[in-house]
Each structure stands twice: as structure tokens, then as C-alpha cells.
Amino acid sequence: MKYDLIDRNLFIKNRKDFMAAMKPNSLAVFNSNDIYPIGADSTMPFQQNRDLFYLSGVDQEESILVLFPDCPKAKHREILFLKETNEHIAVWEGEKLTKEKALEVSGVETVYWLQEWDKIFYELMTQAETIYINTNEHYRANVETETREARFNKAIKEQYPAHSVAKSNPILQRLRSVKDPIELDIMQQACNITEKGFKRVLQFTKPGVMEYEIEAEFMHEFLRNRSKGFAYTPIVASGNNANVLHYVVNNSECKAGDLILLDIGAEYANYSSDMTRTIPVSGRFTDRQKDVYNAVLRVKKEATKMLTPGNLWGPYHEEVGKLMTSELLGLGLLDKADVQNENKDWPAYKKYFMHGTSHHIGLDTHDYGLLHEPMHVNNVFTVEPGIYIPEEGFGIRLEDDVVIQENGEPFNLMRNIPLEVEEIEDWMNR
Secondary structure (H helix, E strand, O other): OOOOOOOOHHHHHHHHHHHHOOOOOEEEEEEOOOOOEEEOOEEOOOOOOHHHHHHHOOOOOOEEEEEOOOOOOHHHOEEEEEOOOOHHHHHHHOOOOOHHHHHHHHOOOEEEEHHHHHHHHHHHHHHOOEEEEOOOOOOOOOOOOOOHHHHHHHHHHHHOOOOEEEEOHHHHHHHHHEOOHHHHHHHHHHHHHHHHHHHHHHHHOOOOOEHHHHHHHHHHHHHOOOOOOEOOOOEEEEHHHHHOOOOOOOOOEOOOOOEEEEEEOEEEOOEEOOEEEEEEOOOOOOHHHHHHHHHHHHHHHHHHHOOOOOOOHHHHHHHHHHHHHHHHHHOOOOOHHHHHOOEOOEOHHHHOOOOOOOOEOOOOOOOOOOOOOOOOOOEEEEEOOEEEEHHHOEEEEOEEEEEOOOOOOOEEOOOOOOOOHHHHHHHHOO
């Protein structure tokens, strides 16, 4: 791992909070992700299962966490099972967690090697009545590959059919959506790295550069600041490419007079940042581009103020839609007849702003959070309105990551990243 060691008190607290929500005499199991093959002997870079990481800080493959708060043996109330390391593995793959290092990282005192799994887990199951299995129930999840967790869940139901089965996910959805101060500090670091990348790009961009060159500038800055790289597939969309919401090929030339929509964020210690900015290739916005840009910015500022404790997801987006409708009328993109005759299931503003305004962010870019429950203090949301005008050859989206506060407006983790038209132009013309 490139990042600095995280304070293990975060993971100790997370486990305590999770166990407090478990049923009596139950245990929960969390598995690491697989290393996924590409072909021949090639594999994709390992990415840890976010739930296992959230509860343990363990960031390596073939790892299992068991939580059993009512276990008769006190030493078995928290257990880590790890792949045994040795000198041969250290030479060929690099250092893996020792039992001592695992304790330092996670705060879990009982650590076994995986070869002891079958015997110890059988003993635990004879003492438990319910097992919590971990499934991905994120509202945007679309999983086609059978995960290590899914294989485990299937096997457990076959091997222990008399046990009751419960779900870990609803507990994790609530816990993970409310960030600890340690998590907020990590996310601030991710945003600070994104800031460095963006300021580098503002001074690099000019007519004739390729979108992938801009992507490379970001990646250079991210890596040199202890990030693994992008938190998600980056979007560098110049001209009309910005009107493809998930444009990721990044292979066009950036031409004079065009805008570039940059939807990019650095990860740090497995936590995501998610920034969108729109900048002029030539270093100056045209009057029309500036008008649309400032309309998006006004919606963003007003939408941000609505992210307060107790607010609900649905009404929030309805109110943002009203703000956007007003701005589109002012820009001449809609007229009163468009609004009066709109389909309430697909309002008129959706022609130019067709996606949501906010999503939870944290260990995942689209993080856990139950959308039917009220917003909470220390939820972290993106705010990302946009206006997309294919007939005019550009699209504009602006996005920051903000933390809901007890009182007042959210705290902006991206407050130092240039946003106003004058700031963007000043940085590009230094």
C-alpha cells in the first residue's frame, strides 16, 4: 500500500458499532475480494472488499474477518484469518501481513492462518444460531461475476442449513454512510490530491493537446502523492464528447474554442474523491459558455444548501429540478410551454439535465447509504448539476464533495479547487 497507516481505532470502532446491531448469539463473516484474471498469467490489480476493509483495515487478498460478540470464548469474538506468509512469498510477492502486523493494522488480537479455518469455523458455528452473510445490495449494483463472498455464502447455506441467515448489508449501509472524523481526514487527503492534479492540468491545457494527455497529467500527479490513481474511470470530454455522460475513451484532440468536461477524482487509502470541472481549451470562456457555466454554478450552490440533516432524497432532487428549470428558461433552452406541458415523470428540464444531483461517496465512489432514510450529519455527498447542449457542441457539469453539518451549509472538501469562471481563467493564463 502507498498510503500512510490508518489509525486502527477507526476499525475498532467500526466493528464495535456493527456488533452492537447484531442479533443475540450470531456471527458475521466478511471475505476479501478475489484477484481477477485477465489472461495467461496476468491479473487485474487487487482491490479489497470495501466492507472487510471498513471493519478491519486489512488490505490484502485471501483474508477473512469473523465477528461473534456472544462467543463463549472471549478470544473468538473477533478473529482474522490470513494467508500464511513466509520468506518465499516475501521474495516473490512482497511482504504480507504477519500476525503482529495484522494486530497493528486492525486492532484484532486473535489472528489465525487460513489452514486453521475449517476446524475453528466449525467450532464457532456449533455455538452460534444465526450467521450474517454479506451481500452487495447497493441500489446501483450490477454484479455478473461470482465473487469470493458469493461463493462463501452459497457454501455456508449448504453446509449449515439449520442456522438462521441474516444480512449484514442493511447494517453496513447505515454505518458506512455516516463518516468518522478519521474517514473525513482521509477523504480530505484524496480531495487535496485531486486539487493538485487539477491545478497542474489548468496550466497544461491548450489547443491541440489530446484528451489522454490530460488524463496522463492527472495520473502523474496522483501517483506522486501516494494515490493508487483514479477512484473511478476518468472522463476527459472535450467539445461534444461532454454530452456523452459516461465518455471514457479520452482519445480526441482538444480544439480551440471548445470546453473540456473533466470528471476525475483521486483515491487515497481506498477512499474516493469525485470532482467535475469544465474548462475552456483556449483559456477563456465565450459569453455563451460563461452564461451556461454560471447557471450550472448557481444551481450547484443552491443545491448544496439543501443538504441538511433530516432532508429526504426524493424531495431534494425535486427542488433541484425546479432550480434547473428556472435556469434553463433564463438561458432560452426551455420556454413556458415546455414546462406547462411537461410529463411529470420526465420533467422538461431532463432534456438538458438528465442525471441525479447527488450521491453518497466514501470507500466507494457511489457509496453505501439508504436513500429512503433522512440525511444525517457526516454523510458525504457529491453535488453535481449539469447542462448538456449537443446542438451547441458543449456540456457543462460542476461537482464537489461535501459533508453534512449539524447546522448551516455542508463543509466542502473541495473548497480549495478553482471553481468560479474568474479562478479558472486566472489559473489557465498564468
